[in-house]
Amino acid sequence: MMSLLLRRKKKLNEKISPANIDRDALNVIHRLNKAGYTAYLVGGGVRDILLDRTPKDFDIVTDARPRQIRQLFKNAFLIGRRFRLALIVFGNKQIETSTFRRAPNPNEDTDLSAVGALYQDADNLFGTPEQDAQRRDFTVNALFYDVKTSSIIDYTGGIKDLENGVLRSIGDPNIRFREDPVRMLRAIRLSARLDFKIHSDSLKAIAKHGDEILQASKPRIFEETMRLFAFSKAEKSFRKLWDSKLMAKLLPEIEEYLKISGGKKSNLWNFLAAFDKLNVSYNTEDKQARTFISDVALKMSSLIAPIYFSQVSPSASIEERYELANQLIFKIFKSPFSTPAWNLPKLICFSVAEALVSYDFYKTKQQKKNKLYSKQAYPLIQALWEIAAIAREDSKALSEIEAWKIGFEKFVEINPLEPHQQELKNEYDMFPHSSPTKKGKQPQQQNQAQENEGIPSKKKKRRRRKKGNKNPDANQNASENTAIEASASTPASSDTQEAGTAEKHN
Numbered sequence: 324m325m326s327l328l329l330r331r332k333k334k335l336n337e338k339i340s341p342a343n344i345d346r347d348a349l350n351v352i353h354r355l356n357k358a359g360y361t362a363y364l365v366g367g368g369v370r371d372i373l374l375d376r377t378p379k380d381f382d383i384v385t386d387a388r389p390r391q392i393r394q395l396f397k398n399a400f401l402i403g404r405r406f407r408l409a410l411i412v413f414g415n416k417q418i419e420t421s422t423f424r425r426a427p428n429p430n431e432d433t434d435l436s437a438v439g440a441l442y443q444d445a446d447n448l449f450g451t452p453e454q455d456a457q458r459r460d461f462t463v464n465a466l467f468y469d470v471k472t473s474s475i476i477d478y479t480g481g482i483k484d485l486e487n488g489v490l491r492s493i494g495d496p497n498i499r500f501r502e503d504p505v506r507m508l509r510a511i512r513l514s515a516r517l518d519f520k521i522h523s524d525s526l527k528a529i530a531k532h533g534d535e536i537l538q539a540s541k542p543r544i545f546e547e548t549m550r551l552f553a554f555s556k557a558e559k560s561f562r563k564l565w566d567s568k569l570m571a572k573l574l575p576e577i578e579e580y581l582k583i584s585g586g587k588k589s590n591l592w593n594f595l596a597a598f599d600k601l602n603v604s605y606n607t608e609d610k611q612a613r614t615f616i617s618d619v620a621l622k623m624s625s626l627i628a629p630i631y632f633s634q635v636s637p638s639a640s641i642e643e644r645y646e647l648a649n650q651l652i653f654k655i656f657k658s659p660f661s662t663p664a665w666n667l668p669k670l671i672c673f674s675v676a677e678a679l680v681s682y683d684f685y686k687t688k689q690q691k692k693n694k695l696y697s698k699q700a701y702p703l704i705q706a707l708w709e710i711a712a713i714a715r716e717d718s719k720a721l722s723e724i725e726a727w728k729i730g731f732e733k734f735v736e737i738n739p740l741e742p743h744q745q746e747l748k749n750e751y752d753m754f755p756h757s758s759p760t761k762k763g764k765q766p767q768q769q770n771q772a773q774e775n776e777g778i779p780s781k782k783k784k785r786r787r788r789k790k791g792n793k794n795p796d797a798n799q800n801a802s803e804n805t806a807i808e809a810s811a812s813t814p815a816s817s818d819t820q821e822a823g824t825a826e827k828h829n
Contacts, residue, residue, distance in 0.1 A: 328740050338372060338373055338375075339369070339373070339468050339473070339475070341470075343372045344364065344368070344372075344381060344470075345378075345381045345416075345418075347411075347413040347416060347418055347553070348364065348381035348383060348418050349470065351383055351396070351411055351418050351420060352383060352470050353385075353470070354395065354396070354630075355385050355387055355392075355395070355420075356470075356471060356652060356793060358387070358395055359451070359706075360385050360386055360387040360391075361385060361386045362383055362384070362385040362420075362470075363383070363384050363385070363452070363467035363468060363469055363470075363476065364381060364382070364467065364470065365382050365383065365384040365465075365466070365467050365468075366382045366459075366464050366465075366721060367379060367380065367382070367464060367631040367748070368380065368381040368382060368468075369466040369467070369468045369475070370463050370464060370466060370481075370485065373466070373475075373482075374485065374517065378591055379420075380417075380419070381418060382418075382421070382453050383418060383419070383420045383544060384418045384420075384421055384423060384452075384467070385420060385421075385422060385423070386422065386452075387410055387422065387770075388422055388449070388761075389401050389407040389408065389422060389466050389507065391411060392409040392411075392422075392726055393628050396409070396593065396694050397414070398411055398412045398413065399411040400412070401419070406421070406424065407422075408421040408422070409421070411584060414765070416498070418721060422449055422451060422586075423450050423451060423452055423454065423455040424448060424449060424450050424454070424455050424458055424459070425448050425449070425450025425451070425454035425455065425457075425458060426448075426454070426458040426502075427448055428798075429559050430695070445583055447627070450465065452476070452478070453478045455560055456476075456478040456479055456493075457478065457479065457481075457493060458493075458509075459493055460492065460493065460499070460506045460509060461481075461490055461491060461492060461493060461510070461513065462479040462480050462481035462484045462491045462492075462493055462502075463481045463484050463485050463490065463491075463513075463519075464481070464513075465477075465478065465479045465481050465493060466481045479493050488517075488519045488520060489519060489520055489521075489522055490510060490513055490514045490517070490519040490521050490522060490525070491522040491524075491525065492506070492522065492524070492525045492528070494622070495528075495688045496522075496524055496525040496527075496528035496529075496530065496788065497528045497531065498530065499528075499658060500525075500528050500532050501532055501535050502674055503539070503579050504532070504535045504536045504537075504538055504539045505536075505539045505543055505544065505547050507528075507529045507532075507533070507536055507567075507569060508536070508544070508547040508548065508551075508564075508569070509547065510529065511551065511560060511563045511564050511567060511569065512550055512551050512553070512556075512560055514563060514757070515556040515559040515560040515563055516553070516554050516556050516560075517552070521563075526567070529568075529569065530567065533567070533568055533569050534572065536569060536573065537572060539713040540662075541659070541660045541661070541665070542660070542662065542665045543613075544573065544660065545656075545660040545667075548573060548574075549618075549619055549622050551564065552598065552602070552622045552625075555599040555600070555602060555603065556599065557596075557599050557602075557622075557625070558595035558596045558598075559597040560597055561591075561592075562592070563597055565578070565581060573659070574626075574655065574659075576630065576651075576654055576655045577626065577630070577655065580629065580630045584629070584633070589629075590629050590659075590715075591626075591629045592713070593714035594625055594626075594628055594629050594710060594711070594714045595625065595626075596714070597603075597625075597709075597710040597711075597713040597714040598621075598625040598710055600713065601706070601709060601710060601713065602621070605621065605702075605706050606702070607621065610751075613735045613738075613739070614735065615673060615700070615702065616671075616703045616706055617671055617703070617751040619671055619751075619752070620671045620674045620675050620678070620700075620703055621706055621707075621731055623656060623675050624675050624678045624679065624703060624706075625707070625708050625710055626655075627648075627651050627652065627655060627675065627679065627767055628678075628682070628707060628710070629648065629714075630649060630651060630655075630709070631651055631679045631682070632682065634647060634651075635647055635682075639677070641680065644679070644680040645676060646677040647679075648675070648680055649676055650743070651670075651674055651679075652672050652676060654783065656672075657672065668752065670699075670751055671751055673700070674699070674700040674703050674704075674751075677698065677700035677703070677704060678700060678703045678704045678706075678707040679707075681695070681704045681749065682708070683708065683722065684704070685723050685724050685727055686723070692727065692730055692734075693734065693778050694737075696730070696731050696734040697734075697738070701731070702731075705724065705727060705728065705731065708720070708727075708776075709721070709724055710725045712724060768773065800822070
């Protein structure tokens with residue numbers, strides 16, 4: 324029996340070689356080792372190589388403290404609120420390097436039965452490699468790989484769970500999920516992505532403590548919800564979210580729509596399946612291109628579209644369509660996930676509304692095409708047309724949309740992206756996101772766009788009025804009127820403020 328276990332371990336160790344590991348990640352590990360520090364490859368990179376998958380990224384864990392890492396690597400910078408870690412930058416790539424941690428000790432005076440009693444908002448205690456493994460979320464994410472000895476270090480039984488296709492929480496899931504409720508969403512996402520079963524104890528804990536998901540940071544919950552679309556597993560992930568009863572907590576409007584549209588046979592699943600099929604063909608990375616689509620806007624549109632189509636009247640005016648679209652965006656996403664410090668970028672919400680309102684515009688006549696092509700949100704509009712047509716198995720619509728796609732390719736060749744349009748695309752950024760308006764001033768991008776279009780900005784208008792008005796009595800009257808209007812109205816608050824980057828949890 325012992326010889327069998329040794330052979331199995333040797334076989335697994337041989338699966339990971341320097342050829343499987345990113346060269347820059349190897350260089351980081353070697354430099355840390357050369358400086359006298361312990362450093363291991365950890366988490367998803369190890370897991371994916373053992374599963375014969377291509378890792379999305381390579382993370383490193385070490386006994387070097389964050390500032391020591393920063394001193395050793397000039398191309399590193401420190402991030403994190405709940406815990407500090409280093410991002411070592413190589414061009415467009417980042418190697419996440421963190422220090423061994425341990426879980427904080429519970430407060431003896433805490434009422435453990437209270438909702439949110441175990442939620443941890445601090446995680447700054449340094450520890451040993453074993454303590455670091457024990458504080459991670461799932462056993463398959465707690466595997467270390469030691470480059471120096473070419474061996475896998477397993478403190479939690481992750482290798483066995485990998486072989487059995489089981490996603491198991493480290494420790495008691497009734498405690499671990501309450502410490503960080505986002506782990507429940509990660510269990511849904513990882514099990515769908517890896518085609519693993521969630522361990523029965525973890526499923527029971529999710530059902531029991533699902534309400535605590537609302538204790539987590541709203542931006543983190545939103546970000547993790549959007550990650551359910553990743554790796555073309557949207558349909559499977561959201562089915563698991565629905566089965567686990569978490570959908571009712573996070574997306575109650577979606578849950579309600581499923582009830583009235585057939586449950587397991589709802590057409591929502593057809594839209595998510597179409598998203599899975601087509602997402603890889605859309606440009607969600609290169610903002611320099613006219614074909615760029617905000618990844619978040621595409622996901623939101625695919626989720627809202629079935630509800631919107633079921634409620635919009637074929638004879639509805641454009642104003643009525645916009646009103647319905649904005650109501651759904653507000654109810655499903657803006658209201659539940661907004662905080663005083665963070666809000667969904669306006670340009671994303673506007674693009675989603677544009678895509679929903681334009682759901683049947685592919686039927687319009689030829690002379691209107693260029694007007695629609697010139698819209699900032701057109702690539703998203705076209706993508707939603709295609710997703711809806713595939714979800715409905717509408718071959719006629721697909722052929723009509725194909726003609727639009729060919730026309731748009733020709734339009735892009737003739738009409739490159741203008742500089743002010745490129746600047747506006749930066750407003751799609753999710754984390755962090757700066758407020759577009761502060762103290763009543765217009766954003767720089769908007770002023771630039773107005774100047775390019777020949778429209779003077781508000782600031783210039785005020786100057787011209789002041790310069791052109793030579794009547795002092797008129798100036799005084801204008802000032803009095805302005806003061807009256809200001810006292811009668813409430814000051815406008817900024818809709819969005821700078822948000823912190825959502826922390827990554829292994």
